[in-house]
Amino acid sequence: MAGPVVVNSVHARAKWRDLLDAVGKQEFVVERNGKPVAAVIAYEDFVALAEQLDELKTARRAAEIYGEWLKDSSRARPYSEIREELVTEGLLNGEHGETLDRPARTAG
Numbered sequence: 001m002a003g004p005v006v007v008n009s010v011h012a013r014a015k016w017r018d019l020l021d022a023v024g025k026q027e028f029v030v031e032r033n034g035k036p037v038a039a040v041i042a043y044e045d046f047v048a049l050a051e052q053l054d055e056l057k058t059a060r061r062a063a064e065i066y067g068e069w070l071k072d073s074s075r076a077r078p079y080s081e082i083r084e085e086l087v088t089e090g091l092l093n094g095e096h097g098e099t100l101d102r103p104a105r106t107a108g
Contacts, residue, residue, distance in 0.1 A: 004029045005027070006029045007029070009037070012030045027042075
């Protein structure tokens with residue numbers, strides 16, 4: 001697949017149905033006043049990118065927190081204290097330690 005096709009917003013609006021029909025075979029960058037403002041990509045690609053973006057954001061935040069800890073480790077708290085707080089707030093299952101937004105793993 002070649003690089004994205006760049007279209008201005010007026011053309012994109014006039015040909016929206018055609019753009020949507022072409023998604024999957026082609027990607028589009030929509031420009032307004034000569035500046036990119038949106039990308040039109042297949043939904044499956046969006047889902048994959050969103051997952052990777054979430055992981056990247058999490059890694060950046062972890063690196064930021066680690067950097068803060070390196071500068072001043074006196075603010076650190078023991079894991080047992082944090083775990084107890086998460087269980088109390090209902091964000092962590094106290095029995096096995098699974099987060100409540102994911103099902104527990106089963107042996108097998």
